[in-house]
Amino acid sequence: MSVDQSTSLTVSGVEASIGGSRILRGVSFVVPPKSVFCLMGRNGVGKTSTLRSIVGLMKTEAGNITLGGRDLKKMLPEERARTGIGFVPQGREIFPHLTVEENLEIGMKAQGLKQNKKAKLDRVFSLFPILKEFIPRKGGMLSGGQQQQLAIARALLTEPKILILDEPTEGIQPNIIDQISETIKMLRAEGQMSILLVEQYLDFCKELADTFAIMNRGAVVVAGPVADLTETVIKEHLTV
Numbered sequence: 334m335s336v337d338q339s340t341s342l343t344v345s346g347v348e349a350s351i352g353g354s355r356i357l358r359g360v361s362f363v364v365p366p367k368s369v370f371c372l373m374g375r376n377g378v379g380k381t382s383t384l385r386s387i388v389g390l391m392k393t394e395a396g397n398i399t400l401g402g403r404d405l406k407k408m409l410p411e412e413r414a415r416t417g418i419g420f421v422p423q424g425r426e427i428f429p430h431l432t433v434e435e436n437l438e439i440g441m442k443a444q445g446l447k448q449n450k451k452a453k454l455d456r457v458f459s460l461f462p463i464l465k466e467f468i469p470r471k472g473g474m475l476s477g478g479q480q481q482q483l484a485i486a487r488a489l490l491t492e493p494k495i496l497i498l499d500e501p502t503e504g505i506q507p508n509i510i511d512q513i514s515e516t517i518k519m520l521r522a523e524g525q526m527s528i529l530l531v532e533q534y535l536d537f538c539k540e541l542a543d544t545f546a547i548m549n550r551g552a553v554v555v556a557g558p559v560a561d562l563t564e565t566v567i568k569e570h571l572t573v
Contacts, residue, residue, distance in 0.1 A: 339401035340417075340494045340527040341366040342387070347396035349386055356382050358551040359396070364495065364544075367524045369517060371538040371559070372531045373571060374548035380531045381423060383548070384499050387529075388420045389413045400494060419493030419526075423500050425484040429473025433464055436472050436483055440490030457486035460516045478509030485513065489520075495527045496520070502534045510537065517541050535571065538562070547571065 342364040349357040357379050364370040372380050385391035387398055389410035398405045405413050414420070427436050441453060458465040461482040467475060472483060481501060488496060502510045514537065517528055521541075532538050538545060539562060546556035547570045555566055 338366050340525075341401060342370075342495050342527060342529065343397070343399045344383070344387065345397045345399075347383070347386055347398065348394045349382060349391055350394060351382075356551050357386065357393070360386075360548070360551070360553055361396075362546040362553055362556055364527050364529050367521070367527055368543040369521050369528045369530065369541050371542035371545040372529065372548065373533075373535075373538060373545060375571065376533075378548045379551040380548055381499055382551075384420070384422075384497055384529075384531060387413075388418055388497065414491065417492075417494030419488035419491050419496045421481075421484045421488050421496075421498045421501065423503065425477075425480045427472040427475075427480050427483050427487070430471060432469055432471055433475070433483060434468045436487055437464075437490055440487035453490055457489055460489075460519070461486050461512065476506075478505045481505055481513065482509065485516070493526055495529060497529045499531045500533065501530065502532065502537055510534075514541060535567065 345361050347357055347360040348355065360379070360383050372383065374380050382391055386393050389408060393406070400416055400418065403416060405416065408416065428439070437454060437457065441450065463479055464483060464486055467479065472480060475483060485498070485501070501513055518541065520526060520528060530538065530542070539559060542559045544557065545559055545562055546553045548554065549570060555570055
């Protein structure tokens with residue numbers, strides 16, 4: 334039986350510069366369908382820039398990016414989102430002056446998803462119950478961890494083929510990190526999407542990822558199944 338490749342992301346030879354300085358140097362990796370992939374590396378090696386190039390927020394000078402075999406390179410960020418990319422950036426970027434409910438509705442409207450609104454909301458409330466309690470509360474009144482849950486829930490309401498999370502555990506209290514971890518496990522088990530994480534928290538990656546890549550100086554230097562993330566590899570490429 335053939336594997337559904339619609340959630341597979343391929344990044345091939347991507348190069349990008351800022352102010353004439355090359356920051357991505359032929360970045361290549363594959364996020365297999367319906368899996369969790371962790372992109373790792375020390376600070377400043379190009380991880381967030383790689384994500385921004387995937388979602389269309391950074392102009393690339395060379396290389397290709399495909400989702401389910403579909404070329405994204407010439408698409409605007411909003412077109413890439415409609416193709417099936419859900420993105421939760423560092424800092425979360427929820428709308429602080431809108432309520433939790435309004436933030437979530439924006440996720441559904443982004444994809445023009447008008448049917449089964451209640452079922453879709455019930456779905457994210459089952460993943461993040463606290464959001465249901467805070468429906469009328471403005472996003473800016475939530476804690477950092479609650480805002481992260483809201484940002485992930487909003488991205489899930491776009492029904493992505495791939496969910497991209499940039500540092501989802503950064504500045505988050507341990508109990509919410511556990512909830513996010515359980516949510517990622519559940520999403521992977523359901524097999525409806527792939528998940529690409531940029532993450533510094535090593536144990537989080539080792540627990541969740543199927544495959545990984547490590548970047549250094551704007552390029553991927555090690556990649557493979559998470560079983561290959563040995564102490565030797567960690568010491569060479571991740572230990573500060």
